[in-house]
Amino acid sequence: MKIGIVCPYTWDVPGGVQQHIRDLAEALLAAGHQVSVLTPADDDTPLPHYVVGAGRAVPVPYNGSVARLAFGFLSASRVRRWIRDGGFDVLHVHEPAAPSLGILACWAADGPIVGTFHASYERSRVVSVTAPILQSALEKITGRIAVSEAARKTLVEHLGGDAVLIPNGVATERYAMADPLPGWPGRGDGAEPRPGGGTLGFLGRMDEPRKGLQVLLKAFEILGRRRPELRLLVAGPGDADDVLSKVSPELRDRVALLGMVSDEDKVRAYHSVDVFVAPNLGGESFGIVLAEAMAAGAPILASDIDAFRKVLQDGRAGVLFPVGDHRALAEAADELLDDPARRKQLSAEARAAVRAYDWSTVARDVVRVYETVAVDGARVVEAGVTA
Amino acid sequence: MIPSWLPDLLLWLAVLVLAGLYVSWRATRLDRLHVRVETARAALDAALVRRAAVALELAASRLLDPATSLVLATAAHEARTADADGREFAESDLSRALRAVVGQPDFRATLESRGEGTALLDELEAACRKVTFARRFYNDAVAATRNARRKLLVRVIPLAGRAPVPDFFEIDDDPPEF
Numbered sequence: 001m002k003i004g005i006v007c008p009y010t011w012d013v014p015g016g017v018q019q020h021i022r023d024l025a026e027a028l029l030a031a032g033h034q035v036s037v038l039t040p041a042d043d044d045t046p047l048p049h050y051v052v053g054a055g056r057a058v059p060v061p062y063n064g065s066v067a068r069l070a071f072g073f074l075s076a077s078r079v080r081r082w083i084r085d086g087g088f089d090v091l092h093v094h095e096p097a098a099p100s101l102g103i104l105a106c107w108a109a110d111g112p113i114v115g116t117f118h119a120s121y122e123r124s125r126v127v128s129v130t131a132p133i134l135q136s137a138l139e140k141i142t143g144r145i146a147v148s149e150a151a152r153k154t155l156v157e158h159l160g161g162d163a164v165l166i167p168n169g170v171a172t173e174r175y176a177m178a179d180p181l182p183g184w185p186g187r188g189d190g191a192e193p194r195p196g197g198g199t200l201g202f203l204g205r206m207d208e209p210r211k212g213l214q215v216l217l218k219a220f221e222i223l224g225r226r227r228p229e230l231r232l233l234v235a236g237p238g239d240a241d242d243v244l245s246k247v248s249p250e251l252r253d254r255v256a257l258l259g260m261v262s263d264e265d266k267v268r269a270y271h272s273v274d275v276f277v278a279p280n281l282g283g284e285s286f287g288i289v290l291a292e293a294m295a296a297g298a299p300i301l302a303s304d305i306d307a308f309r310k311v312l313q314d315g316r317a318g319v320l321f322p323v324g325d326h327r328a329l330a331e332a333a334d335e336l337l338d339d340p341a342r343r344k345q346l347s348a349e350a351r352a353a354v355r356a357y358d359w360s361t362v363a364r365d366v367v368r369v370y371e372t373v374a375v376d377g378a379r380v381v382e383a384g385v386t387a
Numbered sequence: 388m389i390p391s392w393l394p395d396l397l398l399w400l401a402v403l404v405l406a407g408l409y410v411s412w413r414a415t416r417l418d419r420l421h422v423r424v425e426t427a428r429a430a431l432d433a434a435l436v437r438r439a440a441v442a443l444e445l446a447a448s449r450l451l452d453p454a455t456s457l458v459l460a461t462a463a464h465e466a467r468t469a470d471a472d473g474r475e476f477a478e479s480d481l482s483r484a485l486r487a488v489v490g491q492p493d494f495r496a497t498l499e500s501r502g503e504g505t506a507l508l509d510e511l512e513a514a515c516r517k518v519t520f521a522r523r524f525y526n527d528a529v530a531a532t533r534n535a536r537r538k539l540l541v542r543v544i545p546l547a548g549r550a551p552v553p554d555f556f557e558i559d560d561d562p563p564e565f
Binding site: 139142144162368369371372373376 | 416420426427430433434516519520521523524526527528530531534
């Protein structure tokens with residue numbers, strides 16, 4: 001199919017929506033579709049071959065923060081030209097309620113239009129002055145996608161309308177290979193932890209109780225004494241002193257807190273640990289961190305919450321322990337660290353199981369949405385001037 | 388010499404033209420919503436027909452035992468031949484039959500060991516997923532249209548013409564666990 005994708009935010013500024021569009025576009029290209037992405041970008045920004053710049057985005061105050069958005073006559077005419085010349089089978093607009101290229105594209109096009117809603121917020125941002133403008137653009141969207149249950153709820157409550165749920169994918173190959181961080185042995189042939197050693201890993205907010213770091217720290221109190229060379233690698237934002245104060249003084253030098261890490265170091269961190277622990281107490285709808293660790297082939301030890309049980313295929317692709325039970329965690333980690341064969345098997349199972357969450361699988365679902373809305377072979381055309 | 392009533396007349400003309408433009412804009416929007424409902428309905432019908440066809444194909448494929456084949460073929464046939472009143476019930480029954488059939492222990496593994504089973508299962512999975520998508524999109528379009536037709540302007544000036552108020556399509560379309 002010939003697909004036109006509209007990105008509302010500046011291409012080279014890091015953000016979840018931009019990353020989503022990049023991963024989706026590349027998965028669609030890999031599946032043999034023709035893709036053109038229209039995005040705000042500075043004129044001198046180097047862009048991938050499938051991306052078309054629609055001019056500079058301007059920082060403006062919008063909804064209480066400063067957002068870089070593209071609007072105005074120049075942007076509108078570039079959007080029109082892109083739609084006229086594109087001859088797309090489907091137009092896919094991201095975050096169409098943002099006052100940027102997305103809403104301009106909805107105005108400028110007729111035909112099969114898919115909209116993906118990313119944001120979720122508690123209070124409505126639609127005020128009565130803007131409602132008719134927004135409504136008449138959103139009305140043209142024939143198929144809506146929400147990336148999370150929260151985003152769908154936001155759409156239903158604040159904008160009106162309903163959407164199908166297609167969660168974000170994981171770019172599994174980005175996590176597949178990496179060198180361990182300096183100073184960490186990592187996994188691999190001949191890098192077996194010594195008896196009484198090994199590395200446990202955790203990634204997530206350190207000060208968010210539901211992520212369960214405190215459970216892991218309690219387990220480390222037990223296991224750190226039993227295994228004199230055991231180390232704990234923790235990555236994620238939060239107050240380091242606060243975390244270290246919960247660890248006994250004699251164990252502290254074996255706990256490494258990396259704080260916020262870059263995407264690249266995050267991948268390397270997954271490859272630095274012998275067992276990746278996800279001690280969450282609940283609330284995870286999907287567990288993107290867990291999926292990333294699985295894609296990196298880390299043997300997983302996770303709490304037995306519904307979402308994790310599903311992703312880990314009832315324990316086949318990772319060991320499950322009772323939620324919040326630090327003793328069970330310590331026992332399971334102890335066994336795993338002494339069983340290289342089991343870890344190797346878990347690693348292979350995890351890599352296989354995470355394929356269901358890969359972008360290629362997600363993109364296949366998105367293509368099914370395209371096929372559903374473009375059922376009668378109608379194409380995307382430039383809207384009449386009166387429309 | 389400009390007559391004194393001319394500015395007033397021009398003002399009223401301008402107001403009339405603007406009001407006319409506004410009404411025509413609203414009419415265009417409403418018309419577009421009706422087109423959207425029709426397109427979505429066509430997509431939904433196509434998705435339902437496709438699902439029943441794949442179910443029939445699976446039933447006739449000799450990959451299944453005769454009892455399973457019979458359950459599936461009957462449900463698919465009922466869904467295909469139901470009249471307007473019984474359609475929603477028949478399609479829900481097909482969803483339930485599919486869940487019962489695919490939910491058998493080791494269903495996927497057994498079929499995949501039998502040659503063309505994998506391709507058929509993938510087709511069935513895609514067909515079920517598209518029914519869910521198409522129905523969500525259709526009902527979304529219906530809700531938007533019904534909402535627009537409740538507006539005061541649309542009721543005072545019959546902008547919708549003789550187009551019937553569209554109805555929601557309510558079925559159980561939970562897909563089987565593949």
